[in-house]
Amino acid sequence: MSKTYGSGHRALDHVDLEIRRGEIFALLGPNGAGKTTLISIICGIVTPSTGTILVDGHDAVHEPRAARSRIGLVPQEIAVDMFSTVGSALRFSRGLFGKAPDQAYCDQVLKDLSLWDKRGAKIMELSGGMKRRVMIAKALSHEPDILFLDEPTAGVDVSLRRDMWKMIGKLRERGTTIILTTHYIEEAEEMADRVGVIDKGRLLLVEDKAALMKKLGKRELDLSLVEPMAAIPAGLEEWHLSLEDEGHRLRYTFDAQAERTGIPSLLRKLGEMGIAFKDLDTSKSSLEDIFVGLVEHREASNEGGVA
Numbered sequence: 001m002s003k004t005y006g007s008g009h010r011a012l013d014h015v016d017l018e019i020r021r022g023e024i025f026a027l028l029g030p031n032g033a034g035k036t037t038l039i040s041i042i043c044g045i046v047t048p049s050t051g052t053i054l055v056d057g058h059d060a061v062h063e064p065r066a067a068r069s070r071i072g073l074v075p076q077e078i079a080v081d082m083f084s085t086v087g088s089a090l091r092f093s094r095g096l097f098g099k100a101p102d103q104a105y106c107d108q109v110l111k112d113l114s115l116w117d118k119r120g121a122k123i124m125e126l127s128g129g130m131k132r133r134v135m136i137a138k139a140l141s142h143e144p145d146i147l148f149l150d151e152p153t154a155g156v157d158v159s160l161r162r163d164m165w166k167m168i169g170k171l172r173e174r175g176t177t178i179i180l181t182t183h184y185i186e187e188a189e190e191m192a193d194r195v196g197v198i199d200k201g202r203l204l205l206v207e208d209k210a211a212l213m214k215k216l217g218k219r220e221l222d223l224s225l226v227e228p229m230a231a232i233p234a235g236l237e238e239w240h241l242s243l244e245d246e247g248h249r250l251r252y253t254f255d256a257q258a259e260r261t262g263i264p265s266l267l268r269k270l271g272e273m274g275i276a277f278k279d280l281d282t283s284k285s286s287l288e289d290i291f292v293g294l295v296e297h298r299e300a301s302n303e304g305g306v307a
């Protein structure tokens, strides 16, 4: 699908994506990448300019009610009736989807989200974190098979973040498909089965988490040499070093997730060889580096276009 807003801004550019039943899919991208637009289209809140969206076989544009009834959406912004109580907000949300009342189910949702004690409280009396839990409870009120969480842990404290991760794990065990957006790599790392990277409306890649984390795990160690060198001396082959800055810096690229990084042995070897350095610096690939790397790689391998 593609989406160009009335302003002429192309928020999504030929995004082609298939989500697997029962998986946790993390959509990773910087601000303005198009994540919310993508979710909003799938949930029938925004209409796509071109393309088709099938939700469990139902067309999101032509059968919006059937498609939407399968989805629970936790939006970024807290949007609830502040005067309602927690329990009645849940019952009301369920009713909106035409589901028969089921107090036992609603009670269980409240218990799972540590909201049971607050079931009689007015929403406006709750803390920000509790309000977020209510948003999730509401999204689950009609027993959706698919749950969208848009930036679920932005501005959330550590304990709520842990609870959310736990709750997401539980939902997955029950077979709920979960799609979350985030710009925190750690969040994707903790929870996702697969990760999609989106930037400027284009889906740059979709990969199993393990494969992506391997790519993200690259680190560099730069050693500023006391004496510049013309070439890398024999005896240092096993570290596959590169010489930078006209021979003033030795660079070692390593996998930070490996059990043995090779750094201590490299430093030992340099000492034995009498190669002195005056400073050392390590850096890791940022999300931005990864985006840049991905784009460059795609252009270089002439695979441009859509993922």
Ligand SMILES: Nc1ncnc2c1ncn2[C@@H]1O[C@H](COP(=O)(O)OP(=O)(O)OP(=O)(O)O)[C@@H](O)[C@H]1O
Binding pocket: 005, 006, 007, 009, 010, 011, 029, 030, 031, 032, 033, 034, 035, 036, 037, 038
């Ligand atoms: N209704 C709209 N009209 C015009 N442009 C819009 C509209 N909604 C979003 N945009 C633009 O589309 C682009 C994608 O926005 P979107 O909210 O989908 O990004 P995002 O990846 O969710 O970012 P964030 O993490 O900041 O929420 C942005 O440049 C945004 O300004």
